[in-house]
Amino acid sequence: MSKFTLSRRTMLRGAVGTSLAALGLPLLEAMMNSHGTALAGGQPLPVRFLSWFFGNGVRLDQWVPSAALAGNNPDGDQPKFETGLFQGDAWQLSEELAPLAEVKEYLSVLSGFYNKAGQQNRRGHHDGAAGCLSGIPFIALDSGNANYASKFGGPTLDQVIVNRLQAQGVNTYLPSLHVGVSKRITTGEGPSLHHIAHKGPDEPIASVLSPQDVYDQLFGNFVPQDDPSGALRTAMLDAVAEDAKRLKQRVGKADQLRLDAHIDSVAQLRQQIAALPPTCTKPGSPTQTNEDTDGKEPLEEVAHVMADLVTLAYSCDLTRVATWQQSGSVGGTVYWMTGATTEEHGLSHEPGGQDLIHAAVVFNMTCFAYLLENLKNTQEGDSTLLDNSAITLVSDAAQGITHSNFDMPFVVAGKGGGKLKSDLHHRSANDRNSANNTSDILLSVLQCFDESATEVGADEGYSNTPLASIKA
Amino acid sequence: MRRLLARQYLNAIGDLLGPEAKAAATAPADQPLNGFDMIGAAQLNVGDVGVVEYEKSARAAASAAVDDGSRIDDYLTCTPSGPTDEACLDTFVRNFGRLAFRRTLADDEAADIVAVGVAAGEAYSSFDQALQYAVATALESPSFVYQVEVGESLPGDPTVRKLTSNELATRMSFFLIDSTPSADLLDMAESGTLDSAEGLRAAAESLVARPEAAQAVAAMYDEILGLRALPTITKSGELYPEFSPALAASMRQETLSLLSDVVFTRDADFTELFTSNHTFVDAGLASLYGVTAPPAGEWHEVTFPADQPRSGFFGQASFLSTQAHIELTSPTLRGKFVRERLLCQSINPPPNDVITEFPDDEGLKTMRERLQVHQENPSCAGCHSLTDPIGLSFENFDSIGRHRLTENDVTIDASGELDDQGNFADGAELADLLVNDPNFTDCLVRNVYRASLGHLETDGEEVVVEHLVGGFDDGGRRLRAFLVELVVSDAFRFVGAEQ
Numbered sequence: 025m026s027k028f029t030l031s032r033r034t035m036l037r038g039a040v041g042t043s044l045a046a047l048g049l050p051l052l053e054a055m056m057n058s059h060g061t062a063l064a065g066g067q068p069l070p071v072r073f074l075s076w077f078f079g080n081g082v083r084l085d086q087w088v089p090s091a092a093l094a095g096n097n098p099d100g101d102q103p104k105f106e107t108g109l110f111q112g113d114a115w116q117l118s119e120e121l122a123p124l125a126e127v128k129e130y131l132s133v134l135s136g137f138y139n140k141a142g143q144q145n146r147r148g149h150h151d152g153a154a155g156c157l158s159g160i161p162f163i164a165l166d167s168g169n170a171n172y173a174s175k176f177g178g179p180t181l182d183q184v185i186v187n188r189l190q191a192q193g194v195n196t197y198l199p200s201l202h203v204g205v206s207k208r209i210t211t212g213e214g215p216s217l218h219h220i221a222h223k224g225p226d227e228p229i230a231s232v233l234s235p236q237d238v239y240d241q242l243f244g245n246f247v248p249q250d251d252p253s254g255a256l257r258t259a260m261l262d263a264v265a266e267d268a269k270r271l272k273q274r275v276g277k278a279d280q281l282r283l284d285a286h287i288d289s290v291a292q293l294r295q296q297i298a299a300l301p302p303t304c305t306k307p308g309s310p311t312q313t314n315e316d317t318d319g320k321e322p323l324e325e326v327a328h329v330m331a332d333l334v335t336l337a338y339s340c341d342l343t344r345v346a347t348w349q350q351s352g353s354v355g356g357t358v359y360w361m362t363g364a365t366t367e368e369h370g371l372s373h374e375p376g377g378q379d380l381i382h383a384a385v386v387f388n389m390t391c392f393a394y395l396l397e398n399l400k401n402t403q404e405g406d407s408t409l410l411d412n413s414a415i416t417l418v419s420d421a422a423q424g425i426t427h428s429n430f431d432m433p434f435v436v437a438g439k440g441g442g443k444l445k446s447d448l449h450h451r452s453a454n455d456r457n458s459a460n461n462t463s464d465i466l467l468s469v470l471q472c473f474d475e476s477a478t479e480v481g482a483d484e485g486y487s488n489t490p491l492a493s494i495k496a
Numbered sequence: 497m498r499r500l501l502a503r504q505y506l507n508a509i510g511d512l513l514g515p516e517a518k519a520a521a522t523a524p525a526d527q528p529l530n531g532f533d534m535i536g537a538a539q540l541n542v543g544d545v546g547v548v549e550y551e552k553s554a555r556a557a558a559s560a561a562v563d564d565g566s567r568i569d570d571y572l573t574c575t576p577s578g579p580t581d582e583a584c585l586d587t588f589v590r591n592f593g594r595l596a597f598r599r600t601l602a603d604d605e606a607a608d609i610v611a612v613g614v615a616a617g618e619a620y621s622s623f624d625q626a627l628q629y630a631v632a633t634a635l636e637s638p639s640f641v642y643q644v645e646v647g648e649s650l651p652g653d654p655t656v657r658k659l660t661s662n663e664l665a666t667r668m669s670f671f672l673i674d675s676t677p678s679a680d681l682l683d684m685a686e687s688g689t690l691d692s693a694e695g696l697r698a699a700a701e702s703l704v705a706r707p708e709a710a711q712a713v714a715a716m717y718d719e720i721l722g723l724r725a726l727p728t729i730t731k732s733g734e735l736y737p738e739f740s741p742a743l744a745a746s747m748r749q750e751t752l753s754l755l756s757d758v759v760f761t762r763d764a765d766f767t768e769l770f771t772s773n774h775t776f777v778d779a780g781l782a783s784l785y786g787v788t789a790p791p792a793g794e795w796h797e798v799t800f801p802a803d804q805p806r807s808g809f810f811g812q813a814s815f816l817s818t819q820a821h822i823e824l825t826s827p828t829l830r831g832k833f834v835r836e837r838l839l840c841q842s843i844n845p846p847p848n849d850v851i852t853e854f855p856d857d858e859g860l861k862t863m864r865e866r867l868q869v870h871q872e873n874p875s876c877a878g879c880h881s882l883t884d885p886i887g888l889s890f891e892n893f894d895s896i897g898r899h900r901l902t903e904n905d906v907t908i909d910a911s912g913e914l915d916d917q918g919n920f921a922d923g924a925e926l927a928d929l930l931v932n933d934p935n936f937t938d939c940l941v942r943n944v945y946r947a948s949l950g951h952l953e954t955d956g957e958e959v960v961v962e963h964l965v966g967g968f969d970d971g972g973r974r975l976r977a978f979l980v981e982l983v984v985s986d987a988f989r990f991v992g993a994e995q
Contacts, residue, residue, distance in 0.1 A: 147845060148845055165529060165530060166952070167530055167842050167952075168842075168952050168953070169840040169841060169842055169939075169942070170530040170531055170532075170840065170842070170942075170946065170952055171530050171531030171836055171837075171842075172530075172842060172845075173528075173529050173530045173531070175529075199544075207728070208728060211527075211528060212528065212531060214528075214529055214530070215527065215529075215540070218527070223541075223543075226539060226540050226541050227540065227541035227543055228527065228540070228543075229543060229544070229545070230525065230527075230543070230545060232545070241548075245548075252616075252619035252620065255615075255619075256612065256615060256616050256619060256629055257551070257555075259611070259612045259615055260551075260612050260629065260632060260633045260636065261551070261636075263608040263609060263611070263612050263633050263637070264633065264636050264637050264638070266608050267605065267608070267637040267638050267639050268637075268638045270602075270604075270605070271497075271638050271639065271642075271644060274644070274646050275497055275644065275646060276993075278539075279497040282497065282540075282541050282542075283497075283638065285541035285542070285543075286541065286542050286547065286638060289541075289542060289543060289544045289546065289547035290547055292544050292547070293544070293547050293548055293551060319730045319741065356728070358730050358822070365730075365732045365733070365734070365822050365823065366732075366821060366822045366823065367730065367821075367822060370821050370822075370826075
């Protein structure tokens with residue numbers, strides 16, 4: 025039986041709606057020491073992870089914060105910028121990062137890094153997503169004369185962190201939460217483009233696109249202690265697991281592994297049903313839906329309510345790990361609020377469409393900023409949720425027009441519970457051969473959750489060299 | 497082991513427990529691999545979210561079924577003496593379980609489910625609750641959720657196993673009618689009727705004759721032809737004011753109507769789906785094509801206007817809209833679709849790190865002129881020489897399928913050459929060449945094979961595929977007959993030995 029790590033007396037007020045920028049939650053306070061700097065038992069405050077993803081890359085000349093070098097071709101494949109480490113007043117937000125002004129002191133913008141995992145199997149977008157989210161080259165599925173498809177080569181960083189936390193005995197109500205905003209996701213080329221979280225090659229994790237479904241995941245499975253259905257449901261799940269175990273004896277190896285995964289998922293649900301209700305008072309259901317109006321997706325509204333829900337999940341310690349799929353790899357999102365009438369992936373390959381791509385990146389950063397500001401405005405003792413978070417932002421390509429694996433857009437936000445430096449721009453290099461591996465960034469973030477972690481990724485994407493510039 | 501597709505799971509609950517239960521059920525989303533949900537269903541894990549969904553759905557469906565009561569009574573062949581009548585519940589569980597698991601339950605399997613039911617009967621002092629929990633337990637069990645195909649070993653051949661009769665009945669039922677085998681079909685399986693070639697063929701033919709078979713074929717081609725994209729496509733409101741979600745839904749319905757007409761109403765040569773000069777329209781589509789409209793809300797059959805080179809699916813708005821951009825057509829997308837989906841030829845993506853720069857020249861009026869750079873640049877030509885000539889043949893139709901003779905006041909040239917199959921003047925002539933290309937029927941067979949069996953053909957199966965292609969061609973290319981031939985083929989009745 026799992027236990028909530030949150031105080032029973034902590035109360036959460038308010039209802040989740042479309043605009044709940046500040047819930048003002050007195051979080052974890054009952055469990056904190058008198059200084060508000062750690063839990064009463066002496067353990068540090070929990071650190072939260074979030075992987076924020078958007079598809080189709082950026083416009084590098086408007087994304088990278090440092091000065092363009094002389095002779096730079098702004099429309100070229102790989103524009104060049106001043107390299108080095110710029111901190112505090114020595115760096116300013118670029119045009120595309122400008123929406124993040126309120127949280128600049130929490131950001132590490134990392135440019136000129138090379139997605140080395142992506143050089144192993146080249147396929148635009150597939151290589152970018154797999155390399156930057158997992159540090160592991162994707163697996164190209166033998167397509168013969170069928171449609172191309174690929175799957176991830178291993179777990180994404182969020183699931184690596186889940187495993188590390190569970191090994192430390194941290195079993196939150198949900199191991200991880202996966203939210204999505206745009207519904208125009210490319211599903212036809214396998215899990216690599218479809219999903220941004222993967223337990224492994226054969227278990228992609230879908231983003232939940234409906235705010236109500238996210239709410240139900242967070243609050244829908246609690247059973248009052250005096251309700252007999254709780255014990256009966258766990259008995260049902262035990263029978264289901266028995267059925268799976270009997271089947272395992274009859275099938276081959278590959279199917280045995282699938283049944284093991286099925287049994288694990290059954291155990292996870294069983295744990296949720298047996299869990300005590302959260303100490304937060306349950307907020308009202310969200311009113312915002314993720315339905316189109318006249319073919320237009322309510323992207324901003326959904327992003328806001330998802331940010332509120334993620335903040336709630338962290339506040340109540342229902343989970344410490346989340347992913348956010350703002351838009352898909354090769355995604356077909358139409359950023360109508362920028363004036364675009366064309367789906368983004370197609371637009372990204374049109375030289376004439378690059379101003380609209382730029383506007384879409386700016387829009388996405390306003391959504392990212394809303395989440396970060398939400399976390400920053402949520403006190404947790406003497407610190408804020410953003411102080412106690414380590415958040416990565418990545419895309420599946422540097423610039424959509426070229427699918428380049430070099431100079432990937434990468435941001436780390438939050439102070440990682442004191443383990444991360446911030447308010448900096450580190451430009452690694454202007455050519456891939458002397459650039460740091462994007463997996464170095466993943467390793468530094470992983471170490472916020474487990475200092476004993478020494479490596480991340482695999483094959484070409486392997487790293488055992490954390491990025492020193494962002495480590496406190 | 498294949499997880500039931502979402503539609504199969506829901507249909508099975510409907511057949512087992514009635515429409516109320518089906519309406520209450522919800523299924524985890526399918527996940528395609530290599531373009532097919534069924535391949536994903538054979539390979540990927542269910543995941544935490546899937547298990548949560550199955551549990552929620554099983555409880556909701558069981559509750560609705562017990563409230564409704566009518567189908568539950570079919571399995572309740574005893575009268576319960578009280579809320580925890582274990583013997584009567586055991587009878588019920590074995591009756592229902594045989595249908596739900598598509599086989600007779602072993603004693604320990606029945607006992608596990610009965611134990612949950614008895615606990616519920618006791619907790620709520622209600623035999624209905626006992627039934628409800630027993631049904632829900634069965635519905636969320638892997639034995640219901642997965643098609644398990646282990647087979648029996650064959651003397652002398654360790655590499656191949658023969659499906660058991662129950663497994664075969666299950667496979668053919670989910671393939672042909674997208675639902676669980678009926679009690680009658682299970683009886684036939686268990687009495688050995690399906691062991692003979694004639695018995696199996698007769699059973700397959702009777703399934704194909706059911707109305708659900710037409711729905712199953714529609715669902716299969718909804719996937720193969722990319723029609724599922726229609727609810728989410730967007731078009732420029734400025735250029736295409738008549739485009740709407742309702743019109744997109746009609747486009748999908750149009751293609752499925754022609755499919756049903758060719759395969760089930762007329763049992764005609766399947767390639768008519770791609771060459772027919774007839775189609776089915778409602779008022780919105782009639783206006784798009786410039787043909788007589790039926791009364792509002794109705795559909796009728798029409799002939800495409802003679803001055804428009806429309807040919808079956810290739811001339812339908814569904815294909816022309818899905819394989820196009822929001823404002824412009826895309827000969828590349830249209831050609832890529834034909835190559836990949838209808839000829840089973842894999843097309844590589846654009847090379848990495850190359851800017852796909854179109855010449856910004858106002859002198860280039862037509863798409864053909866603008867795409868010429870694809871043919872001249874050697875790093876593009878490798879793939880675009882495969883896709884663009886096919887796609888350019890459909891340039892007489894804009895991004896939502898409206899007919900046009902000119903683009904920017906220049907007459908459109910839709911002519912070209914298809915591999916070594918010959919020259920064509922427009923899309924309609926191309927369609928005639930395509931359906932007679934041996935790759936076309938070969939690919940058609942492969943698509944059905946993949947969608948039904950959930951894997952790409954292995955080397956050892958090529959012989960079977962060739963045999964099926966031959967039979968399909970010789971039989972006048974009738975899809976209904978082919979579905980039966982696939983069921984009676986070795987590929988359908990045998991599985992590779994598990995590793």
